[in-house]
Each structure stands twice: as C-alpha cells, then as structure tokens.
Amino acid sequence: MRIKRICYPVTALGPGKRVGIWTVGCRRQCPGCMSPELRDPDSGREMTPEQILRAVQNCEPVEGITISGGEPFDQPQALLETVRLLSAEVTNDIIIYTGYTMEALQAEIPTVLQEILGRIAVLVDGEYVEKLNDGKGLRGSSNQRIHVFRDPEKYAYMEHCERTLQIFEYKETFSLMIGIL
Template identity: 45%
Template sequence: MTSAPLHLSRIHFPVRTLGPGKRIGIWFQGCSIRCPGCISMDTWDPRPGRTAVATVLDAIRPWLAEADGITISGGEPFDQPEALLQLVEALRGAQGGDILIYSGHPLEALPLHRFAGLIDAVVADPFDAGAGQTLALRGSDNQRLVPLTVLGRERYGEDARLRPTAETLEIMFDDATGEVFLAGIPRPGDLRRLARLLAAAGHHAVTTEDARQTP
C-alpha cells in the first residue's frame, strides 16, 4: 500500500496530560475550523509539515512498546481523513494501548463508521471559550468525550478516573528549532499570563493563542 501524505505539526513522547498514562502525542497540521480562542493557531495553516504516514510510523516505532496509548490532535485530524485512517489502521496492529482523537468538528459530522474498531475514544465539537472548562480532557464543557470501544469505555467511560483539565500542563522542547511548546489543556488566560510573566522577566514570548473572544 502506498503511504498516504500527511501534514504533521509535531510528535512527542511521553505525553501525560492528554489521556491516561504515558502517551505518544501526534499533532496534525492544518485546521479548517479555527475556533475563536484556540490555543494552537500555529497548527491552522495546512501547508507546512508535509510528510507521509510511513515516516510518522517510523519515527514513533521506538516508543510503541513503552506507550500506554496514543493521542492524535491538531490542527484537525479529520481534515486529513485518508492519512488518519491509514495511520490508525497501522497503530491498531502495532500497540495494545488506546487511541484517543481530538476533533473540533461536531460529533455527528465525523465519519466514525469508517473508523469502527480503530479509535477507542473521541473528543468532539468546536471549542467554545464561553462554555466553561470543568470537564476532564476537554478544552470547553460543550465538547463531548465519547468512548467507542470496550477499551475506550474502560479508560474514558463514566466510571474512569480522569484527570481534571486544570491540573497539569507539560513543557516540551524542540531541540531542532529551539521552540518551547506546552502539551495539555490550559485554563482560560493561562498562556497570556505566562507571556506577561516572561515579559516582566525580560524575555520575549509569543504564544499561539487566538485572541478573538477570549476571556
């Protein structure tokens, strides 16, 4: 099978803030939704990061045995459906952890029938900066966390012990570019507070948060 093209923002391991355990984080590049207040404007442009599914699989292969699961976010993964399908098909056979996918599309608009048995849980619906943020693993309380498999119900169902969204952010470094990025779900205004604190200490900081309609 020919490896599908994929526009990639970044990958990282371990990620502990976007699902249970130590996870491989895969961020797709490109988003057609562009929710007001999004913290990841750097992932909106669909053009950068062109690679292939096979290349991503080669890059994460050393981590698969250690990982408790995989979280795919973006950007918008379902804007690249063929690459996403090929990726999760390969991942399903390569590791025993769960696969969690974040999407800003409404749940009802997702082609989940094409992914039956391949995705364990999905967080869906557009981010709404005015909806509050009290639910685990969600950027805003209107978003739905939906288990799709037995493993998904074990890890993300009503009885699962999920970490509150406001508890943790992880700081990660890109040695190749010198950039610093955060993994997790910050509270409203956290990135702007961080930028102000760094500026007060004499550092130049630029965040990727969209300033429209933010508290």
Template identity: 40%
Template sequence: MRLFLSRLHFPVHTLGPGARMGLWFQGCSIRCPGCISADTWAPGRGETTVEAVIAALTPWVSQAEGVTISGGEPFDQPDALVDLLTRLRAVTARDILVFTGYPREALAVPLRACEGLIDALVSDPFEATDPQTRALRGSDNQRLHLLTPLGEARFRAYERPLLPEDRELELHFDDENGSVWMAGIPRRGDLQRLSSLLAADGHSVTTTEAPLPSKRQPP
C-alpha cells in the same frame, strides 16, 4: 500515504492516562477563536508519510501506555487518519484517543471508516466563552465519547469535574528553532500569564494563541 504533521512526541502525560505517544496533525479548517495552537492551522506544512510516522514511533511503542492524536484537525485528513490508525492498531494494543473540533454528528461517514480504531473521541469546537470545568475538555460544550470497551475502561474516569492534576501542563523545547511548545489543556489565561511573567523578566515572547473577536463598543 501522504500526511501533514505538526509534531510528534513521547512521552506526553497530560492528554490521557499514562505515558502516551502524541501526534499533532497540521492543518485545521475549523480555527476556533482562542485556540492555543494556531500554528497548526495552516495546511500544506509538515509533509511526510504515514509510513514514516510509524517508523518514527516504533522505538516508543513498547513503552507507551496509549496514543493521543490531536492537531490541527485530524479529520481534515480522513484518509491519512484511517491509514495511520490502522497501522497503529497493527503495532500496539494500547488505547487511542482522538481530539476533533467537529461535532460527532458531522463525522458519521469517517467514523464508520474508523470503527474499532478509535477508543475515545473528544468532539466539538473549542468555545472560549464557555466554562471550563470538565476533565480533558477545553470548554464544557466538548463531549467525550467512549467508542470501544477499551475506551470505556481507560476513559470513563474522565467523565468528571477537573481535578488539580488535570491542570498540569508539559513544556517541550525544540532544539532546532529554539521554540517552546506546550502539551496539555491550559486554564483560561494561562498563556497570557506566562507571557506577562516572562516579559517582566526581560524576555520577548510570541505565542500561538488565536485572538478572540473584538468586542463591539456600544454606540
């Protein structure tokens, strides 16, 4: 089945417990202001197949302690997501965490198709004006849903305030185009601070963080 994928990586340590396989879908119709991954918004890029993705993940399966699927928006490709999850379940018994910008209530039909395939779900759109005090969330309106006994066992510990280790980020380098990408959930302003530090050292920096709406000036 056809799938549009931004990237996949192993290991990822900042999006759930343990060394995880990370998959980022390409294409997002939600497009939250302030999103740090606006490069994953455009549809139609990174075309591949679910079969090819599983083949690419196979060398990592025995080492991985879990799987994290993000984006982009995974539920914008619901059929490919179900196919991917089904094939993942066939090759690993490890937990599967999925991030979505949709409220859980809007996903009743696709979640029925994914029953038993997703262990934990982080739902709801990122709100850049909301506080950020909870683990695994970019903003406090986002909710963690534990959907299976495995999800309960692996992710119940994330129903808590942020700890210092939750603020860790991983930087990965793309040898093909020289870009640097980040895995994790940064604090507000982290990308701006990083850009300022690199610019002060003479580097030219462009980030994929989506701008926030301009504030209206009072009349």
C-alpha cells in the same frame, strides 16, 4: 498525513505515557484557539503511515497514542490509514480530538468514521467554545463530548479530572506546552 509534531512521553492528554501526534490544517477560527500555528494546512511535513509508525515505535514504552491538531479529520483518508496501521501494530489505546461533531462526521464520511471508531478507544468531539471552558476534564470546553468505545473505567477520569500542562524543551532553543488550558 501532514504532521507538525510527534512528542513523547505525553501524559497530559490521556492515561499513561503516550505518543502525541499533531496534524496541521484547520478551517475553523475558534476564539481562544490554543494552537493557531496548526491551522495552516501547508505547514508541517508530509509523513506516510509507515513513517509515523516508525516514529511511534522509536518511543518506549508506548501506553497510548493521542492524535490532535489542527483538525485530524480534514485528512480523512490519511487519518484512516494511519489509525489502521497504529492500531494493528502498536495499540488501540488511541484518543482522537476533533472539532467536528460525530454526527457531522457521520454525515460527511460515514465509512471512514465507522472504521476509525472501531479501531480507537476515545473520540473527543465538537468545536472549542471559549466561554464554555470550565477548566475541567480533558476537553477544551464543556460542550465537547468524550465518547469512549472500549475500557470505560480506564477513560472515565477524562470527564472531570484536573488538567495538567507539560513543557517540552528542545535543545534549549524552543519550548512547547502540551495539555489543555
């Protein structure tokens, strides 16, 4: 899967100390996109599911994994293989953000989608619409839906919580903002 970055501990995109995985490549041009640098599908680097697993296992403790982009579902087979490995070896507390609706994914890649949904906890779906950004909840705009597939009490807060932003500093030369604006 082509990846831009893997960060830990991410606390702004789901419960607990999470590993955040950002894929590259997105065909949309949503006005107000928070991550335009992730749209280029040739940016980042290619990582096998095993390499991603090793990177995740180097973080401790891992209380969950959040996969965002870019558009993770633009690499459906690689996403499936990565989710298979991470859910089997680390945790099924996996949250995926996608700009596609679940219905669109169901029409395009039904088999891949069904297996992924069976292995993760939450899918946040739908395109980002800037004028519907109400500043609440762990989704970018109010049209996006938070589908919870396991432990509903654990993730219920995602719907209306206050958002937080994290700043990661890298070697005092580069800082990265993580969270939802």
